[in-house]
Amino acid sequence: MNYLDITTPISGEMVHWPDNAPVHLRLTRSFAYGDPANVSEISMSVHTATHVDAPRHFIKDGPDVTTLDLNTLLGPCRVVRIHDPRLITLAEVEPIDPQPGQRILFRTRNSDADWTHQPFNPDFVKLDFPAAQFLQQRGVVCVGVDYLSVGGAYTHHALLDYNITVIEALALGDVEPGDYELLCLPLAIVGADGAPCRALLRPL
Template structure:
């Protein structure tokens, strides 16, 4: 049986986050010298740190929180495709890829090459893509980018359009060494009752 491959960003105190968001920090807040038996760590982070999912509440006050999402969407068969694009992800970019019946679609763009620096700009998902992917059966879209919208966007058109077509969002994947093909995915969010998003430990295993 194939081994699981980690496709998550590493969480450390030097990692970059969305400009203006809460920096990630980990420290031992209760050490063995003080406790007498254990080290206990303290984590401070945004719900959108590193590899994470977005809940609709992130961009819609009436949207579902993380706890309301169907966890079955975040574990199961997935398809990885490579889209060598630079400006935007368009419907025509999917021509030539057989994604019909794909529930979980993971897209490698290769645009975010240096993850020690937050990108100034990224390809975004064009209008019409959500409807097209929904017609193919896609319910979860994952990208190796920090967002499905332009960095400077306030309207978050792609977020809203994807959600309106029943697609869930997984961002910040590390797919650099992942070949296109069929896999099993596990990227479960934390059970955050009021969460607008959640970090995930995303892993893939080549489908036998």
């Protein structure tokens, strides 16, 4: 069975969190300039495009992205369709009956359009705090969302404080709800509070 690539590609001048660094990509060596190879340089926030948050993102002196338990990012997962146009609420999360050790990716109206090169949308669908608390209490190990952030500070703390791995900015527009195998590996950047990653799903 083929894997589905659910990674938002990194590209120059794509949308980024308003107070984060934008993406800049340029050639520092090029065949066009007579060089023997093409060599690219990139600068960006680690929280741009598809990325994984580390506890250090919201916990002072918390563990960096190299310490994440990769088992939380590899294995069976469930893609859940959210219908509420504003929030991922407890009313929709509770009926899915999350189980200990489960990985859950939320597909919302964020994925109904290509947001990557649109202006930042402050009204993106996010996970609200009661739903995040419920997922933490049920022992979920990974939560994924389809915009640049899972939610506000309280939501992040409800997850990261309990070692729940957070994947943000997933490309879920063409993904049907259901059960999949998840493969998601963040770059091992020492000291970083997050890292870009490549995320794949395989239908089960």
